[in-house]
Amino acid sequence: MALTASEIQRKVVHMGVGGFAFLLRYLTWPQAAALAGGAFLFNWLVLPRIGGRKLWRGGEQAKGYPLGILLYPLSVLGLVLAFREELWMAAVVWGLLAFGDGMASIAGQALGGPTLPWNAKKGCAGFLAFVVCGGLGASLLAAWTLGMPWSAAFSVFILRITLPLAVLCALVESASTTLDDNLTVPLVGGVAIALLAQAEPERLLADPEFGRRLLTGVVANGVIAALAFFARSIDVAGAVSAVIIGATITASLGLPGLAVMVAFFVIGSLVTKLGYRIKAARGIAQEKGGARGWRNAWANGGVPAFLALLAGFAPEGLREILIVAYAASVATAAADTCSSEVGKAYGRRTFLITTFRPVPPGTEGAVSLEGTLGGLAGGFVVAAVGASLGLYAWPEAAVVGVAGLLGSLAESVIGTVAERRGWLDNDQLNALNTAIGAGFASLFVRVLP
Numbered sequence: 001m002a003l004t005a006s007e008i009q010r011k012v013v014h015m016g017v018g019g020f021a022f023l024l025r026y027l028t029w030p031q032a033a034a035l036a037g038g039a040f041l042f043n044w045l046v047l048p049r050i051g052g053r054k055l056w057r058g059g060e061q062a063k064g065y066p067l068g069i070l071l072y073p074l075s076v077l078g079l080v081l082a083f084r085e086e087l088w089m090a091a092v093v094w095g096l097l098a099f100g101d102g103m104a105s106i107a108g109q110a111l112g113g114p115t116l117p118w119n120a121k122k123g124c125a126g127f128l129a130f131v132v133c134g135g136l137g138a139s140l141l142a143a144w145t146l147g148m149p150w151s152a153a154f155s156v157f158i159l160r161i162t163l164p165l166a167v168l169c170a171l172v173e174s175a176s177t178t179l180d181d182n183l184t185v186p187l188v189g190g191v192a193i194a195l196l197a198q199a200e201p202e203r204l205l206a207d208p209e210f211g212r213r214l215l216t217g218v219v220a221n222g223v224i225a226a227l228a229f230f231a232r233s234i235d236v237a238g239a240v241s242a243v244i245i246g247a248t249i250t251a252s253l254g255l256p257g258l259a260v261m262v263a264f265f266v267i268g269s270l271v272t273k274l275g276y277r278i279k280a281a282r283g284i285a286q287e288k289g290g291a292r293g294w295r296n297a298w299a300n301g302g303v304p305a306f307l308a309l310l311a312g313f314a315p316e317g318l319r320e321i322l323i324v325a326y327a328a329s330v331a332t333a334a335a336d337t338c339s340s341e342v343g344k345a346y347g348r349r350t351f352l353i354t355t356f357r358p359v360p361p362g363t364e365g366a367v368s369l370e371g372t373l374g375g376l377a378g379g380f381v382v383a384a385v386g387a388s389l390g391l392y393a394w395p396e397a398a399v400v401g402v403a404g405l406l407g408s409l410a411e412s413v414i415g416t417v418a419e420r421r422g423w424l425d426n427d428q429l430n431a432l433n434t435a436i437g438a439g440f441a442s443l444f445v446r447v448l449p
Contacts, residue, residue, distance in 0.1 A: 003109035010055045011102045017072070018098020018137065024091045025145045029084035036077035043069050068182045072097075075186035082190055088145035089197060092162060093189040095141040096169045100134020101181050104173055118295070119176040127170050135166035161196045168192050178422040195322075199313035210251060217250025217258065218243065224262065233269040237294035245301035252312030253323065256389035260327050261304065263385040264334040267378050268292075268300075271341040299427035300333040303434040321445050324396050325438035327386045331379040331404025332411075332437025336430065338378030339408055343371020353412045367412050372405075379404030399444045407437025 017039075024032055043052070047069070053061070060066040075097065079090035108126020116122045139153040139162045152158060172188045173181050204210055224246065225239035234242060242265070250258040272292075304326050311322035343350060343366070350368045351358050359366045383400035386392055392400070411433030418424040424432065 003106065006054060007057075007109065008106065010057075011105050013055060014072070015098050015102035018095060018102070021091045021094040021098065021141050022144055024080075024087045024094075024141075025147065027087070029080055029087060032080045032087065032090075033077055033084075036073050036080055039073035040070065040077065043073060068180050071180050071182040075182055079186055079190055083194075086197075088142055089190075089193050091141040091145040092138045092165065093169075093186055093193055095137035096130075096134040096166060096189055097182065097185050099137030100130040100166060100169060101173055101185055103133035104130035104170070116174055119174055121176065122174040127174050130170040130173055131163075131166045134169065135162050138162040138166060160199070160201060161193065165189060165192055165196060175428060177424055177428060179424070195310050198315070198318055199310055200315060201313050203315070204252065204309075204312040209254075213254055214247060214251040216255070217247035220250065220255075220258065221246030224265075228265070228269070231269075233265075233272075234292045234297070235294075238292045238297045241294040241297035242301070245297060245305045248305045249308040249326075252308040253326070253391065256386065256391040257308055257323075257326070259389055260330050260382055260386045260391065261301065263382045264300070264330050264337075264378075267334050267381060268337040268341075271338050271374065271378070274341060274345060295427045296430075299430035300337075300434065302431055303438065304329045304333070307438055320392070321442055324392055324400060324445050325442045327383060327391065327400045328403035328407070328441030329434040329438040331382040331400050332407030332434045333430065334382045335375035335379035335404040335408035335437075336411055336433055339367070339371040339375030342374030343368040346370045352416055353409065354416050367409070372409075375408050376401075376405050379408070396445070399441055399448070403437050403441035403444060406440050407433045410436045 020035070023035070027035070043066070046052075047055075048066075052066075052069075055069065056066045057068075060068075076090070076094055079093055080087065083089040104126040107129035108123040111125040112123060114124045116124060116127060136153075139158050140150065142158045142162060143150060143153040143155075146152075169185050169189045169192075172184050175184075177184070221243045225234065225242045228234040228242070229236065229239045246258055246261060249261055269292075307322055307326040307329055311319050311326055314322050348368065348370065349358065350360065350366045350371075353367045380397075380401035383397040383404065386400065387394045387397035411429055414424075414432065415429050418429060419426065
């Protein structure tokens with residue numbers, strides 16, 4: 001897409017508004033919330049009457065309202081309310097939204113060049129611009145809002161938070177989705193910074209067993225990936241991705257943590273082959289003969305690997321919660337895969353979970369009794385593996401199993417709308433449901449005795 005004058009104006013305003021984030025050093029959270037609320041009312045009621053319509057894109061002109069321009073201040077308001085006791089966190093995510101997203105659009109459209117493997121509509125130049133400009137803006141805002149000297153923006157204390165966050169938010173911004181970046185970037189960034197701010201990487205790096213676990217993880221996962229490749233359960237890119245994900249988990253949580261992921265991989269491979277001829281005849285079988293690719297590997301393993309790494313960084317107390325959340329995210333992936341594959345092959349009565357309307361097997365959002373029972377079994381097998389190896393206690397295995405089932409059912413509910421409207425594709429839905437399962441487990445651990 002060529003960079004137009006109106007798009008440049010829109011992004012200049014987008015980044016200019018980010019300058020107000022520097023006021024968070026002086027404002028109380030009620031004042032900041034009032035400022036964001038006032039900005040929303042201004043964008044809604046005043047801006048269109050003073051020439052603001054020229055900033056609207058074509059689709060917004062047709063709808064009669066600028067969704068992105070209205071979401072921007074609402075997202076800032078949400079960040080202020082969520083981090084009212086730590087406004088520097090709101091400033092960091094605001095900086096990524098303003099300067100990262102703004103420069104990604106300008107650089108991507110102006111420079112062109114190679115496109116991203118996961119989204120041919122986005123360029124590598126835009127992705128890099130998001131990381132560099134967003135990371136720089138977020139780091140400067142962190143130092144400024146915390147009352148630190150400008151040089152502190154380049155300190156390990158700040159960069160260990162802002163750089164991973166910039167990469168993560170750049171991935172979100174570059175994802176192939178119709179959801180507005182002014183919603184997705186602050187939402188994911190807000191959740192991630194709450195976790196990253198508590199991370200202490202030195203805990204893992206100073207562990208004398210870390211190097212051994214990392215080497216073990218590379219070797220063990222290399223062997224597993226090779227066997228899976230020759231068994232045609234995974235392709236080359238998927239195998240490389242599996243090694244990276246598995247090595248990260250092993251280095252962080254040891255072999256018991258890896259065993260949880262291996263259990264999912266084995267179960268997933270088996271149920272994918274289960275009734276494959278039936279599914280193939282119906283035209284709903286996994287492509288490539290059931291071999292999983294890199295997209296599937298990261299869709300199901302990206303969130304678990306991130307949580308495992310955070311668990312390795314976390315202090316006691318938080319570490320236990322993150323371990324259970326990690327296991328629940330894997331159990332969710334297992335429950336989702338089992339329910340889908342079993343239901344597509346053997347589901348007798350398949351219906352939409354939201355309306356209970358009968359639909360053909362393989363329909364997005366469809367569930368069946370057979371598939372649900374298969375998902376329940378898959379999630380609890382994964383949960384039992386972790387408990388049997390001492391990763392967590394047996395009572396927590398119940399939490400992991402239940403959270404896994406709820407996460408997979410949540411994917412069915414969301415999928416009935418999200419995929420049809422182009423909000424999320426199947427891989428993005430899989431990543432989302434692993435995060436939802438982890439969220440359920442974290443909530444249960446905190447509220448249940």
